[in-house]
Amino acid sequence: MSDMRQLYQEVILDHNRKPRNYGAILGANRHAEGHNPLCGDHLKLSMNVQGDKIETIAFEGDSCAICKASASMMTGAVKGKSVSDADMLVEEFRGMATGTLDPEHQETHLGKLKVFSGVKDLPSRVKCAILPWHTLHAALHSEFSVTTEDQADSFSGGE
Amino acid sequence: MNSVPTHIERIRADFPILKLQVSGKPLVYLDNAASSQMPQPVIDRIVRYQSAEHANIHRAVHYLSELATREYEAARIKVQHFLNAKESREIIFTRGTTEAINLVMHGYGRALIGHGDEIIISALEHHANIVPWQMLAQEKGAVLRVIPMNDAGELLIDEFEALFNAKTKFLALTHVSNALGTVNPVKEMTAFAHKYGVPVLLDGAQAAPHQSLDMQDMDCDFYAFSGHKLCGPTGIGVLYGKAKMLEKMQPFMGGGDMILSVTFEKTEYNVIPYKFEAGTPPIMAAIALGAAIDYLNGIGIAHIEAYEKTLLDYATEKVAALNGVRILGTAKKKAAVLSFEIKGVHPHDVGTILNAEGIAIRTGHHCAQPVMKRLNVPATARASFAFYNTKDEIDKLVDGIRKVQEMFS
Numbered sequence: 001m002s003d004m005r006q007l008y009q010e011v012i013l014d015h016n017r018k019p020r021n022y023g024a025i026l027g028a029n030r031h032a033e034g035h036n037p038l039c040g041d042h043l044k045l046s047m048n049v050q051g052d053k054i055e056t057i058a059f060e061g062d063s064c065a066i067c068k069a070s071a072s073m074m075t076g077a078v079k080g081k082s083v084s085d086a087d088m089l090v091e092e093f094r095g096m097a098t099g100t101l102d103p104e105h106q107e108t109h110l111g112k113l114k115v116f117s118g119v120k121d122l123p124s125r126v127k128c129a130i131l132p133w134h135t136l137h138a139a140l141h142s143e144f145s146v147t148t149e150d151q152a153d154s155f156s157g158g159e
Numbered sequence: 160m161n162s163v164p165t166h167i168e169r170i171r172a173d174f175p176i177l178k179l180q181v182s183g184k185p186l187v188y189l190d191n192a193a194s195s196q197m198p199q200p201v202i203d204r205i206v207r208y209q210s211a212e213h214a215n216i217h218r219a220v221h222y223l224s225e226l227a228t229r230e231y232e233a234a235r236i237k238v239q240h241f242l243n244a245k246e247s248r249e250i251i252f253t254r255g256t257t258e259a260i261n262l263v264m265h266g267y268g269r270a271l272i273g274h275g276d277e278i279i280i281s282a283l284e285h286h287a288n289i290v291p292w293q294m295l296a297q298e299k300g301a302v303l304r305v306i307p308m309n310d311a312g313e314l315l316i317d318e319f320e321a322l323f324n325a326k327t328k329f330l331a332l333t334h335v336s337n338a339l340g341t342v343n344p345v346k347e348m349t350a351f352a353h354k355y356g357v358p359v360l361l362d363g364a365q366a367a368p369h370q371s372l373d374m375q376d377m378d379c380d381f382y383a384f385s386g387h388k389l390c391g392p393t394g395i396g397v398l399y400g401k402a403k404m405l406e407k408m409q410p411f412m413g414g415g416d417m418i419l420s421v422t423f424e425k426t427e428y429n430v431i432p433y434k435f436e437a438g439t440p441p442i443m444a445a446i447a448l449g450a451a452i453d454y455l456n457g458i459g460i461a462h463i464e465a466y467e468k469t470l471l472d473y474a475t476e477k478v479a480a481l482n483g484v485r486i487l488g489t490a491k492k493k494a495a496v497l498s499f500e501i502k503g504v505h506p507h508d509v510g511t512i513l514n515a516e517g518i519a520i521r522t523g524h525h526c527a528q529p530v531m532k533r534l535n536v537p538a539t540a541r542a543s544f545a546f547y548n549t550k551d552e553i554d555k556l557v558d559g560i561r562k563v564q565e566m567f568s
């Protein structure tokens with residue numbers, strides 16, 4: 001991808017500048033942390049899940065624009081949803097980012113999240129977009145910390 | 160009529176990869192600290208070796224084996240001269256800097272560093288010169304002491320000197336910082352350590368490509384570097400060690416070539432350097448490293464050093480003049496590395512947007528997380544230069560930074 005405006009769309013830049021649901025929830029009953037060792041992205045997610053419903057969700061951390069915007073839009077997308085609906089979004093987002101799901105031609109529930117479809121052409125950035133979703137999955141299914149290194153789509157670099 | 164190519168044009172013409180287009184733009188390769196590119200003479204040397212010279216070494220009496228052995232040993236002598244080491248048996252081929260440091264950790268450290276002993280490293284180290292010593296400290300109950308640095312990225316020499324005591328058993332120090340470009344006063348620091356009888360290993364991964372080296376003058380006990388940062392191939396590196404140090408060390412790996420005789424009761428080890436080169440070594444890569452050294456000598460190390468200084472000064476001036484950009488690492492003595500931060504933009508985004516301009520830089524923690532922590536940044540963007548880069552490429556970098564700022568404004 002050579003046109004960076006396709007990736008860094010205004011929506012993404014806006015969520016990067018003014019992340020929604022940013023911070024920590026006091027008395028949250030679900031937590032998880034995510035790391036991306038390649039670029040140092042670090043994310044903390046806290047949620048209140050009542051019964052099957054995600055009542056509140058917030059995130060904080062240090063990360064690149066792609067990761068931060070993805071986290072910000074994710075919190076908006078899953079707040080008030082059921083755990084199974086959130087799981088479905090995790091799967092769909094992962095599919096879109098890794099290129100196994102084409103939201104332009106396949107039925108999905110991704111809606112506005114489709115702005116992230118461009119990352120599939122940038123292997124080194126796929127993880128940035130997916131990290132919040134892995135972290136959400138971990139928080140919902142009570143694993144405390146995830147790192148993008150554990151994932152099959154891992155893309156790592158040393159020096 | 161074509162004009163006569165300039166010196167730099169002739170140098171660039173030696174590097175086929177520099178003709179690449181990336182994202183539809185001419186490649187601007189500014190990630191030389193991670194790995195440098197390979198000139199045609201080195202590529203040709205690899206082809207020649209594989210086409211007409213290859214066999215296993217040190218083993219057979221046939222023509223090819225003797226030829227390959229001779230070329231492999233000739234490469235060792237090229238490295239010896241490159242480092243101005245006293246003897247060629249002080250040169251051990253390894254897989255890279257990382258393996259060279261691990262060799263010293265195992266061969267020297269595990270035999271000669273014990274419970275309560277202290278190992279000094281610095282705040283500027285690459286993980287390759289932290290983790291092995293941490294592993295050793297854990298295994299032996301030894302203690303790791305760290306030389307602190309100031310905000311400019313310079314080691315605090317008074318504090319360094321204050322770390323020494325009777326328990327100090329080793330100093331492992333980077334010559335040039337890969338994250339910030341700081342050139343440490345390693346000769347003076349080595350001399351100080353020696354006053355306490357403390358042996359010194361220098362991580363030369365980022366120094367060897369940029370300046371002339373003289374082991375006898377520097378007087379360090381060990382020096383490590385990687386071929387792939389020196390216009391050579393991956394899979395080859397060098398550990399220099401003073402003969403008297405190498406001789407008292409234990410082998411690192413066991414196997415063929417490192418032995419004189421083997422029975423099931425006892426193995427007699429080979430002499431240095433072979434004691435440390437178990438198994439079939441990367442013969443082709445070692446020979447190619449020799450060719451890379453020839454190539455660099457042909458350009459002239461002094462020329463490389465002087466030219467790269469003009470590049471770094473130019474880049475520093477241009478980038479420092481940009482609003483909202485901060486240079487990380489402002490040591491008085493620096494080599495070929497410019498780490499920076501664009502206000503409000505994560506380095507990873509900087510890297511992606513520059514890539515769309517054909518510009519290759521490194522973003523992240525540069526395998527130096529303690530440096531990032533000390534400077535209070537999660538990561539940096541780093542442009543690193545080689546003698547084949549140009550001021551024009553630096554102008555492109557500066558334009559690219561402006562584009563990033565526009566996009567994120």
Ligand SMILES: Cc1ncc(COP(=O)(O)O)c(C=O)c1O
Pocket residue numbers: 159192193254255256257258285287288333335336337362364365385396
């Ligand atoms: C200062 C320093 N030390 C060690 C290394 C490790 O080198 P290698 O990966 O070639 O073993 C590097 C590579 O970036 C480095 O910059």
